[in-house]
Each structure stands twice: as structure tokens, then as C-alpha cells.
Amino acid sequence: MPEPILTVRGDFGEGLAELVANKLVAIARHAHEPVLAIRVELDRHADPAVTRPVAARVNVDFNGRQVHAAATRRTARDAVAETVDRVIRQMDDRPHVRRWRRGRRRHR
Numbered sequence: 001m002p003e004p005i006l007t008v009r010g011d012f013g014e015g016l017a018e019l020v021a022n023k024l025v026a027i028a029r030h031a032h033e034p035v036l037a038i039r040v041e042l043d044r045h046a047d048p049a050v051t052r053p054v055a056a057r058v059n060v061d062f063n064g065r066q067v068h069a070a071a072t073r074r075t076a077r078d079a080v081a082e083t084v085d086r087v088i089r090q091m092d093d094r095p096h097v098r099r100w101r102r103g104r105r106r107h108r
Helices: 016-030 076-103
Strands: 005-009 035-044 054-062 065-073
Touching: 005 016, 016 035, 016 076, 035 076, 054 076, 065 076
Parallel strands: 005 035
Antiparallel strands: 035 054, 054 065
């Protein structure tokens, strides 16, 4: 797995890079194709009135096919976990979508 590119906007404290790296291992385990690049962006709103102040975005390049996911949550851990889960669901759902489209018949 390539080294992920991590972009952070806002104050997240210590251990963020390790948290992200641990969560991204799940993507590598579920990958059906080679992972060429991973980009992770985390933003934290400074306004305390925002109920979900952390936004996470993950972009993964699977052998030329781009998969994108995003989530907003109360904590960085939850936002990254939800985003990684969404990427994995897209990866797992992809072959089923292709099979359905190939087997589909047109009714006239």
C-alpha cells in the first residue's frame, strides 16, 4: 500500500496520523485491485455550535479507478471510520453492479 497523503485543517491533537494509518489497513485488506494512491483530508470546524465538527474525505485510486467517500461526525475517529467503511462498501459492491448490468435484458 502506498504512503497515504494526509491533509489536516484544524486542531486534532496527537496520534491522528497513527489513527488514519490503522483505519486505512482495512482498505488494503479489502482491495480487489492494486491500491495506487490514497488521499485523506480532515477538517475541524472551530465553531462549537456545529454538531458534527469533523469532516473526513478519502480518495483511493484502485489501479486507475477512483473511489471517493466522505462523512461528518463528532470525532476524528468516527469520521475516519465511517469514511473508510463507505470506501469498503463501494469496493465490495462494485463487482455486483457489473454483473447485474451485464445480465440485464432490455424489454421492448
